Amino acid sequence: MSVPTRLSTAISRQAARQTLPAVRAAPLGVQQQKRTRADASTSHAEFNSPFTRGTSGKKDTTVIPSFKKYRSGSETNNKVFQYFMVGAFGGLSALGAKNTVQDFLVNMSASADVLAQAKVEVDLASIPEGKNVIIKWRGKPVFIRHRTADEIKEADETKWESLRDPQADSERVKKPEWLIMLGVCTHLGCVPIGEAGDFGGWFCPCHGSHYDISGRIRKGPAPLNLEVPEYDFPEDTSLVIG
Template sequence: MDEMKKPRRDFLFVATGAVVAIGAAAITRPLLGHMAPAGDSPLLHGLEVDLSLLKEGEQMTATFMGKPVAIRYRTPAEIKAAQADDTADLPHTETDRSRLRPKPDGKLDHRFLVFYPICTHFGCVVVGEAGDYDGWYCPCHGAHFDTSGRVRKGPAPINMEIPDYEWVSDGVIRLRRLPLLGFS
């Protein structure tokens, strides 16, 4: 399969603690107001990301605390494939639902996958909508990840990691700061 065959709608957002956005011209302007530090300092309070402008099949990437965090609005087919493969022979066993976080009402929103788009082999940034499982592909040494970000093939030892985040409302997540010495 041609790993790069599909057009991608990935958008890059850079937010190193402040409100900064870079990305596709069509949506850069409206999204400037949709990513903001929670409270006075993202170091202390995290970064809130409004997902309301993200459409089905789109992905955004925020850089927070020096690491990229991807949020993908999965299609029904991607969700179905991820759930169906819960029972597959997975190198790193995790269910799709275990990789999601509940909304304030306690329910999971299976559409949004939030993850570090970093290959767990040697840390390359993965390519979306690619690979044998139509999830992500790492071009460095050929790791394939499914639509839940789970490794399925290649040298990556574990699934792509899920950042520490929470839903603060129906359409907004907060990326929590990394643990820092001296802060609680």
């Protein structure tokens, strides 16, 4: 390639480089012009956001939209209905709990035959003075003694403070003439014999325990006095044990 050719080629390339930015800039200007026109055509549109305060257009995210048109009835009626439903469900729950507890207690309670043995009524008019009667209560023998005046005096004059199981006669009887005790020896559970022993009361032949006329242990291996059960006198001639 000759020198003049090379020179003309270089001049052409230099001219092309100078005109290329102008050509490229033209479309950007057109686009910018189009965007400006679009913005100008929609600048009058407005959007009222529920999260704006007043006419300043400043956003405030603490503003809560109003939902009044979605409410059903007044606030007082709604509260009355809610209170009624809570009270109704509470009453039904309490009733169900009561029935459950009642059924459980009925199932756990004693049967009729057991309740029949829970209390025993005795006619005291049939027991003469100075005699013993043995009855059965809850599977255990019960001694009923109609004491004489001399026996009551003897029981009262005994120095009970020095006994193995110290207990006054007045603490063991509700009526001085009637002595009611369980007929079970406090040693090994044998049944003592009435009107026997060294003290005129009861004697256990199994191991030689002697009880006085008040049922207190006076001699032998038994550690305690004969037990006094729960009893009452609904009438003068009637005794209820249990």
